[in-house]
Amino acid sequence: xxxxxxxxxxxxxxxxxILKSGAQIAxxxxxxxxxxxxxxxxxxxxxxxxxxxxxxxxxxxDPDSGKLGWWDNMIGPGKPLDTNHFFVIGVNNLGSCFxxxxxxxxxxxxxxxxxxxxPLVTVEDWVNTQARLADHFGIQKFAAVMGGSLGGMQALAxxxxxxxxxxxxxxxxxxxxxxxxxxAFNEIARNAIMSDPDFHEGNYYAQGVTPRxxxxxxxxxxxxxxxxxxxxxxxxxxxxxxxxxxxKEYNFNFDTEFEVESYLRYQGDKFADYFDANTYLLITRAxxxxxxxxxxxxxxxxxxxxxxxxxxxxxFTTDWRFAPERSREIVKALLDNKxxxxxxxxxxxxxxDAFLLDDERYHSLIRAYFSxxxxxx
Amino acid sequence: xxxxxxxxxxxxxxxxxSSHSSLLDLxxxxxxxxxxxxxxxxxxxxxxxxxxLSVLACVKKGLDVIQQDLESGLALxxxxxxxxxxxxxxxxxxxxxxxxxxxxxxxxxxxxxSFPNFGHWSHxxxxxxxxxxxxxxxxxDWYNTPNVRVLTIADFEALANNIGLHIIDRVxxxxxxxxxxxxxxxGSLAIYRVKSAEL
Numbered sequence: 268x269x270x271x272x273x274x275x276x277x278x279x280x281x282x283x284x285i286l287k288s289g290a291q292i293a294x295x296x297x298x299x300x301x302x303x304x305x306x307x308x309x310x311x312x313x314x315x316x317x318x319x320x321x322x323x324x325x326x327x328x329d330p331d332s333g334k335l336g337w338w339d340n341m342i343g344p345g346k347p348l349d350t351n352h353f354f355v356i357g358v359n360n361l362g363s364c365f366x367x368x369x370x371x372x373x374x375x376x377x378x379x380x381x382x383x384x385x386p387l388v389t390v391e392d393w394v395n396t397q398a399r400l401a402d403h404f405g406i407q408k409f410a411a412v413m414g415g416s417l418g419g420m421q422a423l424a425x426x427x428x429x430x431x432x433x434x435x436x437x438x439x440x441x442x443x444x445x446x447x448x449x450x451a452f453n454e455i456a457r458n459a460i461m462s463d464p465d466f467h468e469g470n471y472y473a474q475g476v477t478p479r480x481x482x483x484x485x486x487x488x489x490x491x492x493x494x495x496x497x498x499x500x501x502x503x504x505x506x507x508x509x510x511x512x513x514x515k516e517y518n519f520n521f522d523t524e525f526e527v528e529s530y531l532r533y534q535g536d537k538f539a540d541y542f543d544a545n546t547y548l549l550i551t552r553a554x555x556x557x558x559x560x561x562x563x564x565x566x567x568x569x570x571x572x573x574x575x576x577x578x579x580x581x582x583f584t585t586d587w588r589f590a591p592e593r594s595r596e597i598v599k600a601l602l603d604n605k606x607x608x609x610x611x612x613x614x615x616x617x618x619x620d621a622f623l624l625d626d627e628r629y630h631s632l633i634r635a636y637f638s639x640x641x642x643x644x
Numbered sequence: 645x646x647x648x649x650x651x652x653x654x655x656x657x658x659x660x661x662s663s664h665s666s667l668l669d670l671x672x673x674x675x676x677x678x679x680x681x682x683x684x685x686x687x688x689x690x691x692x693x694x695x696x697l698s699v700l701a702c703v704k705k706g707l708d709v710i711q712q713d714l715e716s717g718l719a720l721x722x723x724x725x726x727x728x729x730x731x732x733x734x735x736x737x738x739x740x741x742x743x744x745x746x747x748x749x750x751x752x753x754x755x756x757x758s759f760p761n762f763g764h765w766s767h768x769x770x771x772x773x774x775x776x777x778x779x780x781x782x783x784x785d786w787y788n789t790p791n792v793r794v795l796t797i798a799d800f801e802a803l804a805n806n807i808g809l810h811i812i813d814r815v816x817x818x819x820x821x822x823x824x825x826x827x828x829x830x831g832s833l834a835i836y837r838v839k840s841a842e843l
Contacts, residue, residue, distance in 0.1 A: 611699055
């Protein structure tokens with residue numbers, strides 16, 4: 268078999284999910300895309316957790332938009348995570364804006380979109396909904412749960428919350444909590460959205476508008492932090508945005524002068540077209556709140572004492588948003604518990620975005636790791 | 645069981661490793677020793693390695709490996725957190741010799757350190773004839789060697805004494821056989837079992 272064997276599903280849950288905040292949601296649904304075939308023992312399932320702006324569409328071309336899945340270079344037949352051997356599940360998290368129940372959904376109690384009344388969700392809440400998803404497929408134990416960035420936080424949380432239900436946690440370009448600097452970046456992004464006149468306290472759907480300019484700024488600031496300084500210097504330098512034959516002189520105005528501005532504006536516009544502002548607020552807050560060591564006075568080793576899964580932790584040398592030392596904190600806590608852990612620090616120039624890009628060392632490592640996986644019966 | 649191309653020090657090191665213990669192999673390379681010791685004894689192992697290709701080789705063998713430069717110390721590892729720390733034929737490749745030795749005995753309840761003995765008579769003759777030695781235990785030319793520190797058995801023991809390493813045991817080999825007489829002259833590979841003198 269060499270086809271991706273994609274299945275798109277909407278899975279409805281009637282039983283309320285009680286969130287960490289104490290709020291609950293019912294009913295709710297999760298958008299799911301699966302690739303490959305679940306074996307009879309149901310031992311070859313791999314859950315892919317997405318980061319801020321991604322979705323359940325992980326691999327292959329979307330039949331409607333034709334767009335390629337966000338981790339298509341990683342997942343598919345013959346790819347590092349080989350769908351000829353593994354059954355891969357992509358899920359859109361609760362509160363996101365790609366079809367799963369979120370702020371844009373209709374609240375059954377009011378018959379209006381949830382908007383700003385959608386409860387805050389946490390990484391732990393997502394993991395709980397993902398465990399219910401596993402139940403839906405009859406999967407007792409995932410061969411692996413894998414994610415980058417915020418997705419890596421979910422993979423880590425799986426190891427803590429469901430130690431008997433995941434054999435391998437693959438945590439890439441992630442951290443056990445956000446630094447003050449990281450929270451600060453999120454706050455700027457949220458501030459941009461909430462101060463947009465079209466935000467309307469989060470209930471902009473009824474007004475027929477979206478806080479586009481806020482979303483654009485949020486994306487721009489985010490985007491800068493996903494790239495390394497060297498990467499930006501190489502991609503854009505101080506190049507002016509000009510036609511090839513136009514003189515390379517300043518125009519002395521605030522139009523798009525530099526290539527890097529053009530790039531950021533393009534990224535901001537593209538993002539504002541497809542992403543929901545309330546979801547941006549929710550997901551950045553979930554990032555801020557994640558801190559599994561919080562109940563152990565910041566002692567991550569204590570928090571990870573329950574772990575039974577084997578871990579693969581990967582960081583990228585030029586990633587300053589989720590720097591290698593943040594991954595090493597996770598590695599150290601696992602070592603303190605003598606948990607199985609492999610750690611690789613990939614020397615890649617692309618900053619945080621490196622986890623989404625093709626890199627032979629990175630992909631060879633993931634390929635070798637999955638090839639070696641012994642599937643429980 | 646056939647164990648081809650086992651490095652001479654593997655079995656000597658293995659004799660000092662207890663079953664049901666934890667072992668950290670610093671500079672584990674492609675994981676050959678870790679694979680060997682896991683076949684010999686029931687041990688919980690980790691390797692530490694800097695090279696991308698070697699890390700990949702370890703992952704292919706299903707070994708736990710931590711990618712890290714030994715020059716920067718062992719901050720990931722708590723005091724006395726391993727029953728055994730192994731530094732097998734790696735000491736001579738490290739610049740921060742004193743740092744790594746102190747770190748090893750901090751992390752390991754016991755440690756094993758092996759290195760090629762520059763004092764072997766054949767190396768001495770090479771030097772006398774005016775050339776840098778190239779031998780089985782020092783298989784590189786001066787211009788392509790990964791070794792940055794060349795030392796003899798006598799040199800190591802002097803340094804060990806200076807920095808508070810207690811030598812528990814020593815085995816010296818040549819061509820895989822134990823050397824018991826004039827070890828610094830007839831031994832090409834030295835293997836030490838040490839611990840911190842303070843503990």
